[in-house]
Amino acid sequence: MSRLTKIYKTAPAVDGISFAIRRGSITGLLGGNGAGKTTTIAMVMGLVQPTSGTVEVLGHTMPDEAAAVLGRMNFESPYVDMPMRLTVRQNLTIFGRLYAVDHLKERIAELAAQLDLTDFIDRASGKLSAGQKTRVALAKALINDPELLLLDEPTASLDPDTADWVRGHLERYRARRGATILLASHNMFEVERLCDRVIIMKRGRIEDDDSPAGIMARYNRSTLEEVFLDVARGRDREAAQ
């Protein structure tokens, strides 16, 4: 993305950011509430039109050339739900058809086995626990075996065990598929574990951009959580040192 800006009425939610993501990498977007992470991801998905600047996804400009790439990407976000009254299998069938997935029944069975959905695959999505819903949302996000996966708080509201399990699955998926993952999270442990690179955002701008180890070294901190607090509370790198 290049000089990407989004202004809602008069307030800039994203303010002239530029970065490129290497294929096959996992990049984390960090930042407090209102930092611009969700708006950035929404512009990558084509759900929000930038006020200025450009977003290019898999070689195509968004949202104008969205048709060429939407079938090759997918997402999971707390801002959307799976239809509640349909069963997990029905939901996955519909999204599989929308994405023209070959051998859909086998693909659903495969995802059900990988994500441990088998016990409740014929239950209405609205009757699942938070952890089960997250796994179903992840199954929907992986139904088309996407090259680019956008995740907004993928482990929010999960217990530590389920969250750890989801992170492990994402790691295995990236390794197997060579997929590119862009992840927005408040969970510093998650970002440290999963991401090759971290982009810290504050008030719509990029505050820092490096590997987790590089950023922690620059702020002289031993965890990303401490770095996050430094950034959120306005302590710059020099002061932190």
Next chain:
Amino acid sequence: MNDLSLAIAPHRIGAMVLRYWYLLLSSWPRLLELMYWPTLQIITWGFLQTYITANAGFFARAGGTLIGAVILWDILFRGQLGFSISFLEEMWARNIGNLMMSPLTPIEFLLALMTMSVVRLAIGIIPMTLIAVWFFDFNFYSLGLPLIAFFCNLIFTSWAVGIFVSGLVLRNGLGAESIVWTLMFALMPLACVYYPVQVLPHWLQFVAWSLPPTYVFEGMRALLADHAFRADLMLTALGLNAALLLASFAAFIALLRSARRAGSLLSSGE
């Protein structure tokens, strides 16, 4: 979704129709509701028609005018509701983001909603017409081939209104939901459902003749009272409907783009 793509993939339309079909089958009260109001309507108006026919000259000559109008009005009204409720289901379920992010194009989405409006309409209207035969001796299907022209023109108008109000809800969120339920009623007095256009003040007749349903209701009265099929009325209605559908599609795309600019697709609540 790529807003202006006119590419149509039947498998994606089929997927969306399947989604609404599953939804319909998942709740018997909703299925029952599709039949409940049309049934209530036909019974109320049927008895009124029976009473008036026995006491008024015109209605004695043109038996079934009222019941016919009730059924045609329901095609118009429930056609739009069938379209819009399927759309609202996506808003209520917070699923619109999933669809907008998928390869589904707006035209495919709208075609799926049109298909579902016909399915939902059939579930409500067919029992209604059977009640009209059994209880009030009015066979709606005896209107014959003109019925196809009436039906097509009414369903086209209902889709045009449905597309437009869906765009409004997409742009403004569920706060605009009440428009879905009420906009069609604004057409009722002007489309001259239960009375001829001549009843309106002269200046208002111009407005009435700009609405495609007016031609259908006039055509139905001509058929029942004078046994004459007015093809000219149907062709004019068809032309107006074509313009209306194009305008509503353009409005939907404009509202969708406006929603992208305003970020409304991220927060599809109120």
